[in-house]
Amino acid sequence: MALANLARLSIGAHSALIFPFVLCTEKFCALPLRETTGATLLHIHLHTFTDGGGISGVAVLAESHISVHTWPERKYVAFDVFMCGEAEPRKALSVFKAAFNPGRLVIGEHKRGVL
Numbered sequence: 059m060a061l062a063n064l065a066r067l068s069i070g071a072h073s074a075l076i077f078p079f080v081l082c083t084e085k086f087c088a089l090p091l092r093e094t095t096g097a098t099l100l101h102i103h104l105h106t107f108t109d110g111g112g113i114s115g116v117a118v119l120a121e122s123h124i125s126v127h128t129w130p131e132r133k134y135v136a137f138d139v140f141m142c143g144e145a146e147p148r149k150a151l152s153v154f155k156a157a158f159n160p161g162r163l164v165i166g167e168h169k170r171g172v173l
Contacts, residue, residue: 069171070142076164077135082128090157121145
């Protein structure tokens with residue numbers, strides 16, 4: 059089966075956005091989560107760890123979720139963007155780029171639930 063046909067049969071798309079050499083506070087991480095385009099935000103929960111100030115959190119979307127994990131001691135931020143239906147995780151990329159202005163960005167994309 060052609061890759062284009064597989065993409066149409068999937069139930070969602072997953073993008074992993076890796077920002078090396080970026081620091082992220084809880085308030086700063088919440089900004090791109092709130093402004094992600096093409097999705098309906100239902101709830102954000104962020105937890106800041108007292109040991110080192112790392113953050114783990116999730117933005118629950120009607121279309122799925124975006125999670126964030128940070129390692130401030132390594133200046134490293136990772137977002138996982140998973141969306142179903144017509145929402146497109148790639149549209150969120152410009153929001154994240156504007157928020158973090160990364161010198162380097164690593165992106166991994168996967169189709170989920172290929173039927």
